[in-house]
Amino acid sequence: MNRSITKVRNGVSYRVSKKPTRQQIAVSDLTVGMHVVELDRPWEDSPFLFQGFLLEDEFDIQMVQDVCQWVYVEVIEEHWQAIDKPNAAPIKQVSRFVEKREMAQQLTQANRTYRSAKLQVKELFASAHLGQAMNFKAAQQTVKECVSRVIDNPNAMLWLTRLKHQDEYTAEHSVNVCLLAIALGQQVDLAPYELENLGMCGLMHDIGKMKVPSEILNKPGRLDPNEFAEMARHTTYAKQLLMGRSDIYPGAVDVAYNHHERLDGKGYPRGLDSSKLSLFTRIVTIVDAYDAMTSDRCYKRGMSSLDAMRILNKNRGTQFDDELVRKFITMIGMYPPGYLLEMSNGEVGIILSADKDFKLKPRVILVLDPNKQPQPERIINLAYDPMDDRGQAYTPIGVYRSGAFGVNVAEFINRGLRIQGNDAL
Ligand SMILES: [Fe+2]
Structure with missing residues (x-):
């Protein structure tokens, strides 16, 4: 499912659907504001904590260039379809980078x-x-x-x-x-x-x-x-x-x-x-x-x-x-931030947040693989219906408190924040 909203431009109503996609890009072409979602090597071989981070300044770009040859960046494609003229070709398509490390x-x-x-x-x-x-x-x-x-x-x-x-x-x-x-x-x-x-x-x-x-x-x-x-x-x-x-x-x-x-x-x-x-x-x-x-x-x-x-x-x-x-x-809501979410493929994540309009489709940071073993952390947004390892849409099957499946949310956040160089912990 794409996110779809209605926008009016020049007196014409459009249904605007957004779809996140990824684009491979050479590290020499990186610019500030791009959102890196995949590296040309395993995340655990890199100094980056989260799979998915924003390039905030030249220093960030330099760090990626030091480690990688190429990366994938995420873009959002917007398709503008005139509502009054359903057969008309989409008149505009723009891409913009999204920020996730926020x-x-x-x-x-x-x-x-x-x-x-x-x-x-x-x-x-x-x-x-x-x-x-x-x-x-x-x-x-x-x-x-x-x-x-x-x-x-x-x-x-x-x-x-x-x-x-x-x-x-x-x-x-x-x-x-x-x-x-x-x-x-x-x-x-x-x-x-x-x-x-x-x-x-x-x-x-x-x-x-x-x-x-x-x-x-x-x-x-x-x-x-x-x-x-x-x-x-x-x-x-x-x-x-x-x-x-x-x-x-x-x-x-x-x-x-x-x-x-x-x-x-x-x-x-x-x-x-x-x-x-x-x-x-x-x-x-x-x-x-x-x-x-x-x-x-x-x-x-x-x-x-x-x-x-x-x-x-x-x-x-x-x-x-x-x-x-x-x-x-x-x-x-049904999916309170900080709770654990088990998916139908067995993966387990920590609920990060849910948009006001997508309360049943929260953003989740996946921490355990289908066999309940630790895996490199990866953020998914259920509002975009991402696919799991079986090619099926990620579907939540249970909400659990911290401690279930051996995942202690406090430990996770402390470790995560410390790795980012936060000395307040
Ligand atoms: Fe009281």
């Missing part, structure tokens, strides 16, 4: 922002725990950065929310809630400054847990009723910690106090009815539940993204805001 670069930047946010949370939460002065300034700056990253490339940031470590649950959960809230806030067209406020609410929503005795907070198992009551007090503790402070968005108090309330009034601590629940509280409540359900804890394994979305869906209108849950499910 995702890897944005992941590097996203990872840096994520780590910095995690650090800020840890520091702030440690101060709250010890009763020391809390400084929100640095966290505010990091949240601002999170907002720009989510606006730039939500997929890269959402990737990172999948990389969970049990021992870092509280900090990672806070950052994940911050990021997911920003991403959902974007779906309801909040302005950047509102997203910053919302992100801060997400980051701080569980700060009250720092006042819960650690034997309850870290208990490896179900809480008894008394322990649960104490744990539920984290909402009230948060209010006490944040109330009246002039250096944090005042709405953060509301969200931290109310994020366990429900639309049907059966939540805690006050059993508020829906009219009292702000938009920010409703957003944080949904993403908080989703991230908690999909996280591994020492006493239970997290559920799949799909199962968590089913639960959100089931509780639409009673526990969670109906419209926001719909938007959240559409945003996360």
